[in-house]
Amino acid sequence: MLKRNVADGIHCVEDSYVNWFIVEGEDGLTIVDAGLPTSWDSLLQALSELGKRLLDIKALVLTHGHFDHLGFAERLRSQVGVPVYIHDNDVPLTRHPRQYGRDRPLTWYLLTQFKAMPMVAGFVKNRAWWPKPIKEVRRIRDATLPVPGSPRVLFTPGHTLGHCAFHFPERDTVISGDAVVTLNPYRGSWKPQIVSGAATVDPERALESLDAIAETGARTVLTGHGDAWTDGAERLVELARRRGSS
Numbered sequence: 001m002l003k004r005n006v007a008d009g010i011h012c013v014e015d016s017y018v019n020w021f022i023v024e025g026e027d028g029l030t031i032v033d034a035g036l037p038t039s040w041d042s043l044l045q046a047l048s049e050l051g052k053r054l055l056d057i058k059a060l061v062l063t064h065g066h067f068d069h070l071g072f073a074e075r076l077r078s079q080v081g082v083p084v085y086i087h088d089n090d091v092p093l094t095r096h097p098r099q100y101g102r103d104r105p106l107t108w109y110l111l112t113q114f115k116a117m118p119m120v121a122g123f124v125k126n127r128a129w130w131p132k133p134i135k136e137v138r139r140i141r142d143a144t145l146p147v148p149g150s151p152r153v154l155f156t157p158g159h160t161l162g163h164c165a166f167h168f169p170e171r172d173t174v175i176s177g178d179a180v181v182t183l184n185p186y187r188g189s190w191k192p193q194i195v196s197g198a199a200t201v202d203p204e205r206a207l208e209s210l211d212a213i214a215e216t217g218a219r220t221v222l223t224g225h226g227d228a229w230t231d232g233a234e235r236l237v238e239l240a241r242r243r244g245s246s
Contacts, residue, residue, distance in 0.1 A: 001013065002049055003228075004049075006021075006220070007168070007172070009024040009149075010024070010168070015035045015038065015039045017225055017226075018039075018068050018224065018225060019225060019226075020034060020071075021033065021175055022052075023168070024148070025148025026148070029057045030058065030147045031059070031060045031076070031082075032062075032063065032166060033062060033069040035068070035072065036068060037132075040072040040075055058082070058147060059145070060077070060082050061084075061086075062085065062086040062090070063163060063164055063166070064162060064164070064177055065092075065162070066097065066178070067131050069224065070132075071131050074135065077134060077135070078135070083138050085138045085147070086140060089157070089162025090161065090163070091139060091162070096133065100199070100201070140153055151166035152169065156212050157209055158201070158207070159199070159206050160201060163179055164177070165179050169216075171220075173222065174213055174216055174220070174221045174222070175221075175222045176223050177223075178223075178224040180221070180223060180240045181195055183226030183227070184196055184246070185199075185225050186198045190227075191239065191243060192229065192237075193239075193246065194240055194243075194245060195225075196245075204245075207245065210240060221233050
């Protein structure tokens with residue numbers, strides 16, 4: 001489902017509780033994260049609604065390398081020639097997207113967190129756990145990426161070792177990926193928080209990394225799961241820290 005202009009020139013597509021974004025720039029489009037494998041159809045539909053084409057996409061930027069954010073990345077790279085950017089530390093995940101570190105066993109959440117069952121069912125239906133590995137990536141090493149929208153890189157490790165958020169200062173917006181979310185897919189809870197230990201490798205570091213998001217002072221934070229936050233990055237981070245790890 002396409003949500004237009006969740007921030008200035010930034011559109012959100014939600015597929016089975018997973019958000020990814022289309023950023024309009026003067027010289028084309030940047031896609032931030034790639035959803036699920038079935039999100040390819042959502043991409044084509046969203047482009048049609050926006051009056052855009054696949055060839056308008058100049059870059060795909062990944063906040064991190066978890067399976068539910070890699071969905072159509074390899075297809076966009078191999079079929080359209082769109083470069084894929086990701087931080088050095090998460091490059092191995094693009095090749096083996098299900099082999100990621102976690103602080104707590106996944107089985108505990110599957111056996112006890114019944115509110116999360118609709119999300120798990122959606123993941124299964126949309127083949128979330130089986131994205132194609134990405135054969136070639138460009139490593140994020142600069143403070144500002146040379147892609148439409150010129151996002152400033154915020155290094156936010158903890159959820160994964162190479163997680164990055166992206167700040168769009170002129171739009172007063174941060175795309176946080178899973179550094180902080182408003183929906184935790186492992187608990188089914190709709191409050192500002194970091195993602196549970198079943199999918200977070202280092203919760204302590206994840207909480208520390210929230211400084212980078214708060215320091216932007218951005219009004220809007222667009223998360224990888226859940227609704228857009230428009231009450232300021234500092235307040236979002238305050239609430240997430242208050243909740244802590246889970």
